[in-house]
Amino acid sequence: xxxxxxxxxxxxxxxxxxxxxxxxxxxxxxxxxxxxxxxxxxxxxxxxxxxxxxxxxxxxxxxxxxxxxxxxxxxxxxxxxxxxxxxxxxxxxxxxxxxxxxxxxxxxxxxxxxxxxxxxxxxxxxxxxxxxxxxxxxxxxxxxxxxxxxxxxxxxxxxxxxxxxxxxxxxxxxxxxxxxxxxxxxxxxxxxxxxxxxxxxxxxxxxxxxxxxxxxxxxxxxxxxxxxxxxxxxxxxxxxxxxxxxxxxxxxxxxxxxxxxxxxxxxxxxxxxxxxxxxxxxxxxxxxxxxxxxxxxxxxxxxxxxxxxxxxxxxxxxxxxxxxxxxxxxxxxxxxxxxxxxxxxx
Amino acid sequence: xxxxxxxxxxxxxxxxxxxxxxxxxxxxxxxxxxxxxxxxxxxxxxxxxxxxxxxxxxxxxxxxxxxxxxxxxxxxxxxxxxxxxxxxxxxxxxxxxxxxxxxxxxxxxxxxxxxxxxxxxxxxxxxxxxxxxxxxxxxxxxxxxxxxxxxxxxxxxxxxxxxxxxxxxxxxxxxxxxxxxxxxxxxxxxxxxxxxxxxxxxxxxxxxxxxxxxxxxxxxxxxxxxxxxxxxxxxxxxxxxxxxxxxxxxxxxxxxxxxxxxxxxxxxxxxxxxxxxxxxxxxxxxxxxxxxxxxxxxxxxxxxxxxxxxxxxxxxxxxxxxxxxxxxxxxxxxxxxxxxxxxxxxxxxxxxxxxxxxxxxxxxxxxxxxxxxxxxxxxxxxx
Numbered sequence: 001x002x003x004x005x006x007x008x009x010x011x012x013x014x015x016x017x018x019x020x021x022x023x024x025x026x027x028x029x030x031x032x033x034x035x036x037x038x039x040x041x042x043x044x045x046x047x048x049x050x051x052x053x054x055x056x057x058x059x060x061x062x063x064x065x066x067x068x069x070x071x072x073x074x075x076x077x078x079x080x081x082x083x084x085x086x087x088x089x090x091x092x093x094x095x096x097x098x099x100x101x102x103x104x105x106x107x108x109x110x111x112x113x114x115x116x117x118x119x120x121x122x123x124x125x126x127x128x129x130x131x132x133x134x135x136x137x138x139x140x141x142x143x144x145x146x147x148x149x150x151x152x153x154x155x156x157x158x159x160x161x162x163x164x165x166x167x168x169x170x171x172x173x174x175x176x177x178x179x180x181x182x183x184x185x186x187x188x189x190x191x192x193x194x195x196x197x198x199x200x201x202x203x204x205x206x207x208x209x210x211x212x213x214x215x216x217x218x219x220x221x222x223x224x225x226x227x228x229x230x231x232x233x234x235x236x237x238x239x240x241x242x243x244x245x246x247x248x249x250x251x252x253x254x255x256x257x258x259x260x261x262x263x264x265x266x267x268x269x270x271x272x273x274x275x276x277x278x279x280x281x282x283x284x285x286x287x288x289x290x291x292x293x294x295x296x297x298x299x300x301x302x303x304x305x306x307x308x309x310x311x312x313x314x315x316x317x318x319x320x321x322x323x324x325x326x327x328x329x330x331x332x333x334x335x336x337x338x339x340x341x342x343x344x345x346x
Numbered sequence: 347x348x349x350x351x352x353x354x355x356x357x358x359x360x361x362x363x364x365x366x367x368x369x370x371x372x373x374x375x376x377x378x379x380x381x382x383x384x385x386x387x388x389x390x391x392x393x394x395x396x397x398x399x400x401x402x403x404x405x406x407x408x409x410x411x412x413x414x415x416x417x418x419x420x421x422x423x424x425x426x427x428x429x430x431x432x433x434x435x436x437x438x439x440x441x442x443x444x445x446x447x448x449x450x451x452x453x454x455x456x457x458x459x460x461x462x463x464x465x466x467x468x469x470x471x472x473x474x475x476x477x478x479x480x481x482x483x484x485x486x487x488x489x490x491x492x493x494x495x496x497x498x499x500x501x502x503x504x505x506x507x508x509x510x511x512x513x514x515x516x517x518x519x520x521x522x523x524x525x526x527x528x529x530x531x532x533x534x535x536x537x538x539x540x541x542x543x544x545x546x547x548x549x550x551x552x553x554x555x556x557x558x559x560x561x562x563x564x565x566x567x568x569x570x571x572x573x574x575x576x577x578x579x580x581x582x583x584x585x586x587x588x589x590x591x592x593x594x595x596x597x598x599x600x601x602x603x604x605x606x607x608x609x610x611x612x613x614x615x616x617x618x619x620x621x622x623x624x625x626x627x628x629x630x631x632x633x634x635x636x637x638x639x640x641x642x643x644x645x646x647x648x649x650x651x652x653x654x655x656x657x658x659x660x661x662x663x664x665x666x667x668x669x670x671x672x673x674x675x676x677x678x679x680x681x682x683x684x685x686x687x688x689x690x691x692x693x694x695x696x697x698x699x700x701x702x703x704x705x706x707x708x709x710x711x712x713x714x715x716x717x718x719x720x721x722x723x724x725x726x727x728x729x
Contacts, residue, residue, distance in 0.1 A: 093686055097695050100384065121693030122384040143582035151580045153588065155501065160673075160682060161690030165397045169408045181398050182596075184676045185686065189477075193676070196481045197500045198595065200584045241381050 031244035033105050034078065034295060042084045045071035046104035049089045049186060052211040053324040054110045054130075063087045067108040069314040070129055070236050072307070073252040074106060077300035082307035091185055092161040096121055099239055106249055107237040110205065112163045117237075126250035128235040129311075131330040131339060133228035134167050135206040137213065140223050142200070147175075147227045150201070155180040157190045157199035164204050167230040191215055205232050210324045248294050254342040255301040259283060259310035261333055261342075266309040269302055283345055290345060301345070311340070375696060390692045391416070397687050399678045401594050412688050419683035420705060426600055426679065427666040427709075433605035434665060435658075438612025445617050456613070464610035469671055471607055476599035476675040483595075486577060486585040495574050497587055502594045504575035504587040511569045512562075519562035520555070527551045596677035600669065608665045612658055619654035620646065651724050659717035663710050670706075680705060 037043055047055035047067055055065040068087070076082040090098050090109060099107045100122045110132075111117075113125040136156075138144045150172075158164050160183040172179045182199055184190045191212050194202040202209065209224045216222060236253060238246050259265075262280045264272050273286040281287035285299040292298070308314065312333075320326045332338025379386060391413040398408050403421045406414055444456035463471070480500060484490075489499040497504040510516065527550075534545040562568045575590035623646050631645040632638075672679035673686055680702060689698045 093690055096690070096693060100695075117693070120385075122379070138581075139583060141583040142580075144584075149581065153578065153586050154580055154584075155586070157676075160686045165687060166408075166691070169396060169398050173408075179398075181400050182676050183400070183678070183682070183687065185673045185682070189674065189676070192477055193480075196477070197485050198480065200580055 031242050031248075031295065033239070033242045033245040034248065037078055037105060041079065042086045043071055043075040043078065043106065044088065044104045045074075045085050046088050046090045046095055046098050046107040046109055047071070048109045049091060049188070051110060051187065051208060052214055053207065053319040053322055054211065055087070055089075055108070057087075057089070064318060066129060066314050066318045067110060067234075067236070069256070069308050069318070070108045070249070070253055071106055073256055073304040074249055076303040076307040077248065077252050077255075077296060080303060082303075092159050093185060096123060096237075099123065099237060102239070105238065105245070110208065110234045111237055112205075113233045113235055114163060122240045123237050124240045124246050125235055125237050126246055127253045127342070128233040129253055130207060130234040132205040132207050132232040132234050134164055134171075134203060134230040134232060135209055135228055136225045137194075137202045137209045137222050138200065138225060140221050145223075145225070147171075147225055147229070150175070150177050150179075152178045153180070154201060155182055155199045157182045157184070157194040157202045158204060159183065159187055159190055160185055162204070163230070163232065168203055171229045187212065188215075205234070207234075207319075207325060214322075214324065244294050248296070251294075251301075251345065252304055255283065255304050255345060256308065256311040256314065257333075257340055257342045258345050259301070259305045260312040261335065264305055264310060265313060266306050269305040279344065279346070288346070379696075384693070386696065387694075388697055390694055390697070393692075395688065395691070397691065399683055400676070401597065401678055412684075412692065415688055416680075416684045416701070419678060419680035422678055422683070423666075423669055423672075423680040424709070426597065426604065426669045426672065426677065429601050430604040430608065430665050430669065431662050433601065434608040434612055434661070437605060437609035438658075438661075439616050441609060441613035442616025443620070445613065446620060460610045460613055463606050464614075468603065468607050468668055469674060471603040472600060472671055472675055475603045476596065480595055480599065486587055487583075495572070495590075497575055499587070500595065501586055502592045503598060505591050505593070506572040506574045507589070507591045509571045509573055512567045515566040516559060516562050516568045519558045519566065523554045523558040526554050526558075530554075594677070596672070596675050599675060600672050600677045604665050604668060607668075608661050611661045611664075615654050615657045615661065616650075618657075619650035619652075622653045623649045648724060652721075652726070655717060655721045655724065659714060659721070662713050662717065666709055666713060667706060 045068075047063060047065075050056050051065070053065055055063060055067040057063050063085075068085075071085045071087070072082040075085045088098065088104050090104075090107075095107055095109055095111065096117070098104050107123075108129075110130070111125075112132075113128065117123055118125050136147055144150070154177065156168060156172075156179055158168060158181065165181070165183060168179075168181060182193065184193065187204075187208070190202065190204075193199060195216050202212075204212070206224060206228060213219045213222055213224070236249055238249050258279075259269075262272075262277065262283065264280060264283060269284055272280050272284045275281055275284075275286075278287055282290060283301050284305070285291070285297075285302045289298060291300045309317070315328060315331065320328070328338060330339045332340060334341040376386070392411050394409060395412045395415045396408045397415075399406060399415065399418050401422065402418045403425060404414075404418060406418045441456045441459060444452050445460070447453045447456070483498060483500045486497070486499045486501055489497045491497055495506045530545075530550055531547055534547045537543055537545060563570075573589050575587035575592070577585055578588040579585055627645055627649065628641055631641040636644060669679060670681040673682040676682070685698055685702045689695060692698070
C-alpha cells in the first residue's frame with residue numbers, strides 16, 4: 001500500500017513538473033519584456049538629452065521627435081495608448097549600459113548601427129529610422145566652403161562615446177591633416193564651446209548639426225559643409241535575447257513606413273478597413289492574424305497609425321516642419337527616390 | 347573555550363556574509379552577461395583604440411592600444427591633481443594666515459573668499475571658469491601679447507617653449523646645489539648646537555641655488571633659447587598659434603576651479619592649526635629670547651602642523667577625486683578618456699569601471715601613505 005503511495009506521489013510530481021514546463025514555454029513565447037511592460041503599464045524608452053527633431057522635451061516635459069515616435073508606436077501596439085511611455089534621457093556614454101542592465105527596454109536615441117555594437121555588447125539593432133552621415137559645421141565668416149580647405153591644427157568639437165569620434169580620426173588621417181579633438185560628454189556643452197569660438201569646426205551626424213544649429217546664438221552665422229564623411233544608419237536598439245520583443249519593435253517601425261507606402265494616414269486609417277488592397281487591409285487589422293505572431297491583438301498596427309501616424313507624418317511633424325531638414329533626401333520611400341524599403345507585413 | 351568561540355563566531359559570520367554578498371553579485375553579473383552575449387575579459391586593453399585625445403603627456407594617437415589611452419588619462423589626472431594641490435596649498439596657507447591678520451581689510455577679504463568659494467558647488471565653478479570666463483577671452487587673432495610672448499586666448503594659453511642645449515649639465519648643477527645646501531644646513535646645525543653661533547644659512551642657500559646653475563651657463567656649455575608662439579591662419583576668420591607650448595583652456599579652467607575651491611578648506615585647516623597653538627607657547631618662546639621669525643618657525647609651526655596635516659590630507663584626496671569632474675569640460679582625464687570614450691567603444695563596462703575604481707583607490711591610498719608618513723615624521727616623539 002505504502003509502496004503504491006510513493007509511486008503515485010512521484011507520478012503526480014512528474015506531471016506537475018511537465019505542466020509547469022508547458023505553461024512556461026507558452027509564457028516565454030509572449031516574451032519577458034512584453035510581459036513586464038504590460039504589467040507595468042508603460043514602455044521604458046531611452047532617448048537623447050535633447051536633440052530637436054529626434055527626441056526633445058518641451059518646457060512641460062512632453063517629448064517629441066521621430067525617435068520618440070518609435071517608442072510611442074510600440075506603446076500603441078503593446079498597451080493600446082501611445083502616451084504610455086516613460087522616457088529616460090541618456091548621454092551617449094550611458095545609453096548602452098542603461099539598455100543592457102535593463103533600466104530601459106528600447107533605446108531610441110539616434111544611435112548608429114555598427115557591426116561591433118550589434119555583435120559585441122549584447123545589443124540588437126532592429127532597423128533604421130533615419131539614414132544619416134557625419135558632416136562638419138563651420139562659421140560662415142571663416143570662408144570655408146568645403147572640407148578640402150581644412151588646414152593643419154584645426155580644432156574640432158564633438159561628443160565622446162560616439163562613432164563620430166572614430167570617423168573624425170579616419171577622416172583627418174586620410175587627408176593627412178593634424179587636428180585637435182575637443183570631446184565633451186553632453187551635446188549642449190559641445191555647442192556652447194563651439195559657439196564661443198573654442199573650436200573651428202563642430203562635427204556630428206548631419207541631422208544633429210542641422211538640429212543643433214537652431215540652438216546657436218545666431219544660427220545664420222554657421223553653415224554645414226556639403227561633404228558627408230561616413231554612413232550613419234540611425235535606429236532603435238533592444239537588448240539581445242528577447243526575440244519576440246525585438247520583432248515587436250522592428251515591426252512597429254516597419255508598420256509606420258509601410259503605412260506611408262500605402263497612403264494610410266492617421267486621418268484615413270479607419271476608412272482604409274474597407275480598402276480593396278489586401279496589403280492595406282492587413283495593415284489596418286481588417287484581414288489576417290498578424291498580431292498573434294507576437295502575442296498581440298490584430299489592431300496593433302491600426303493603433304500605431306491612428307495614434308502616432310505613418311513615417312511620413314512623423315517626419316513632417318518633427319523634422320520638416322521644424323525647419324531642421326525640410327528635404328527628406330535618402331529618408332524618402334523607395335518608390336519616391338529614397339532608400340526607405342521595409343519587408344512586407346504579411 | 348567558550349569565550350574564544352564567542353570571539354570567533356561573529357568574525358566567521360562576517361567573513362561569510364562578505365564572501366556571499368560578493369559571490370552573489372559576481373554570479374549575478376556572470377549569468378546576466380552570458381544571457382546577453384557579453385564577453386568578459388581584459389584582452390581589449392591591447393587592441394588598437396582608434397580614437398585621438400586632445401592633450402597628452404606621452405606620445406599617443408588612435409593607432410596605440412587602449413592601455414596606452416588609459417595611461418594618457420591617468421597621467422592627465424595626475425597632472426591636474428599635482429598642479430591643483432600645489433596651488434591650493436600655497437593659496438590655502440596664505441589665506442589661512444591672512445584670516446588671522448590684525449589688519450581688518452585683509453582678514454575680512456580672506457573670510458569673504460573662503461565663504462564665497464567653499465559654498466558654491468564645484469561643478470558650477472568649473473562651468474563658470476570654463477564657459478563664462480572662456481567666452482570673455484579673445485580669439486587668437488585679437489589677443490594682445492602679455493610681456494610680448496604670452497598669449498591668452500579662447501583656444502588656450504600659449505607660452506614660449508624653452509629650447510635647451512646641454513640640459514643635463516644644467517640639471518646636474520641644480521642637484522649639486524641642493525646637495526651642497528643640505529650639507530651646509532647640517533653643518534650649521536652642528537655649529538649652532540656646539541658653539542651657539544648662527545650661520546647665515548638662508549643667504550648661503552640662495553646664493554648657491556643661483557650661482558651654480560649660472561656657472562653651468564658660463565662654463566658648462568649650457569644655452570637656452572625661446573620658441574615664441576606665432577599666429578597661423580587656418581581660414582579667413584580662424585587662427586591659432588603655432589610653436590611654443592600651448593596649455594588647453596580645459597586644463598586651465600579645471601586646475602583653477604579645483605585649486606580655488608580646495609584652497610578654502612585648506613585655509614580653514616591652517617587657521618585651525620595656528621589658533622590651536624596656545625598663546626602661552628608664543629609668549630614663552632619670546633621670553634627666552636627668540637625673535638618673531640624663530641617663534642613661528644621653531645615653536646608655532648611644528649605644533650600647528652600636527653593639527654593641520656591630517657585634515658589637509660583629506661582635502662588633497664578630495665581634490666584628486668574631484669578632478670574626475672573634468673569630463674564636463676572636455677579635459678581628457680581618466681574618466682573622460684578611459685571610463686568615457688574607451689568604455690563606449692568597447693562596451694566593456696564592468697572591466698573598465700573596475701580598473702578606473704582601482705586606479706582612483708590606488709591614487710588616493712598613495713597620497714594617504716605619503717601624508718601619513720609626513721604626519722608621523724612631525725608628530726611629537728615622546729622619549
